[in-house]
Amino acid sequence: MKEIYNFSAGPAVLPKEVLRKAADEMLDYKGCGMSVMEMSHRGSDFMKIFGAAQKNLREIMNIPENYKILFLQGGASLQFAMVPMNLMTKNKKADYVHTGEWSKKAISEAKRFGQVNVVASSEKDNFTYIPKLDKAKFSSDADYFYIVTNNTIYGTAYTEIPDTGNVPLVADMSSNILSGPIDVSRFGLIFAGAQKNVGPAGLTLVIIREDLLGRAGENVPGMLNYKTQADNDSMFNTPPCYSIYIAGLVFEWIKEKGGLSVIEKMNKEKAKLLYDYLDGSKLFSSPVKKEDRSLMNVPFVTGDAALDEKFVKQAAEQGLKTLKGHRSVGGMRASIYNAMPLAGVKALVSFMEEFEKNNRK
Numbered sequence: 001m002k003e004i005y006n007f008s009a010g011p012a013v014l015p016k017e018v019l020r021k022a023a024d025e026m027l028d029y030k031g032c033g034m035s036v037m038e039m040s041h042r043g044s045d046f047m048k049i050f051g052a053a054q055k056n057l058r059e060i061m062n063i064p065e066n067y068k069i070l071f072l073q074g075g076a077s078l079q080f081a082m083v084p085m086n087l088m089t090k091n092k093k094a095d096y097v098h099t100g101e102w103s104k105k106a107i108s109e110a111k112r113f114g115q116v117n118v119v120a121s122s123e124k125d126n127f128t129y130i131p132k133l134d135k136a137k138f139s140s141d142a143d144y145f146y147i148v149t150n151n152t153i154y155g156t157a158y159t160e161i162p163d164t165g166n167v168p169l170v171a172d173m174s175s176n177i178l179s180g181p182i183d184v185s186r187f188g189l190i191f192a193g194a195q196k197n198v199g200p201a202g203l204t205l206v207i208i209r210e211d212l213l214g215r216a217g218e219n220v221p222g223m224l225n226y227k228t229q230a231d232n233d234s235m236f237n238t239p240p241c242y243s244i245y246i247a248g249l250v251f252e253w254i255k256e257k258g259g260l261s262v263i264e265k266m267n268k269e270k271a272k273l274l275y276d277y278l279d280g281s282k283l284f285s286s287p288v289k290k291e292d293r294s295l296m297n298v299p300f301v302t303g304d305a306a307l308d309e310k311f312v313k314q315a316a317e318q319g320l321k322t323l324k325g326h327r328s329v330g331g332m333r334a335s336i337y338n339a340m341p342l343a344g345v346k347a348l349v350s351f352m353e354e355f356e357k358n359n360r361k
């Protein structure tokens with residue numbers, strides 16, 4: 001097989017070790033004669049896989065006992081609606097920080113259920129930074145406060161978690177969950193679509209503080225009710241079994257690497273290599289304000305659309321795949337999630353150096 005590096009924003013690169021293990025176990029899981037895909041979700045083999053995945057996630061993220069871990073479906077986008085359906089129920093009001101396409105979609109879904117107060121936005125500058133937050137603008141009676149911790153499209157990330165006092169903080173962590181240690185107790189609810197740093201698309205992780213369960217109205221269907229899902233330990237219906245199995249292998253892989261602080265160190269090293277090159281380059285530049293730069297998604301441009309296109313094409317020929325930027329930003333984007341090896345970023349930077357030499361402006 002030809003070696004390539006996949007810089008896709010999502011679905012994205014998974015650890016080779018995980019894919020190899022899944023391949024080895026595909027036809028016969030640990031001698032039981034069948035694939036994980038064929039097993040009853042209530043049988044003892046799958047229950048072991050499920051239990052280990054939950055336990056390992058709790059361990060690596062250091063999730064306190066008063067939080068439930070849910071393995072749901074519908075992607076992060078269903079959470080844009082489930083969050084207000086379940087939580088925007090007391091004062092029917094929530095605060096949102098607007099930092100890009102994903103907060104925009106979350107805001108528009110939340111508006112179906114109540115009043116949305118946008119407390120800060122970086123929209124006028126094309127979302128190139130995380131806006132400064134002014135506590136005077138926060139609603140003290142908000143049912144929750146909503147942020148996107150890493151903005152996959154624009155390449156920005158929070159370096160500090162906002163202090164929202166007694167108002168539960170809800171975070172979309174789809175593109176930076178498991179990229180480093182976080183203090184889960186600062187959040188009321190964390191959710192993440194799996195396809196960036198966790199596993200196959202469709203699986204959605206929800207980590208919810210127990211006191212936030214049971215706030216949904218009577219008319220909220222069971223499938224969309226966090227309490228129903230929690231009471232049934234994510235088995236109100238058949239869960240996405242195979243995706244949970246792959247996510248479980250990723251959690252084991254993180255443990256074997258030494259946990260999230262080791263993973264974070266690796267991520268910082270990869271990102272630094274790329275950002276240092278970008279900052280010194282005369283051809284490429286990063287549109288993102290330095291202090292808000294993401295460790296996971298790195299957009300960059302030459303400022304010339306034709307040259308960008310040439311770069312993406314030539315890079316792909318060298319095995320550096322999926323570097324085209326999102327259509328709303330243009331240029332390029334390198335997503336360098338946990339599973340992207342340092343060698344992949346080194347290969348990218350050396351190709352960029354070569355391209356710069358051959359295409360001086």
Ligand SMILES: *Cc1c(COP(=O)(O)O)cnc(C)c1O
Pocket residue numbers: 010074075076077078102148150151152172173174175193194196202
């Ligand atoms: C990818 C992504 C989403 C959308 O995820 P789906 O699983 O496609 O719904 C939402 N938020 C963020 C931050 C993302 O990166």
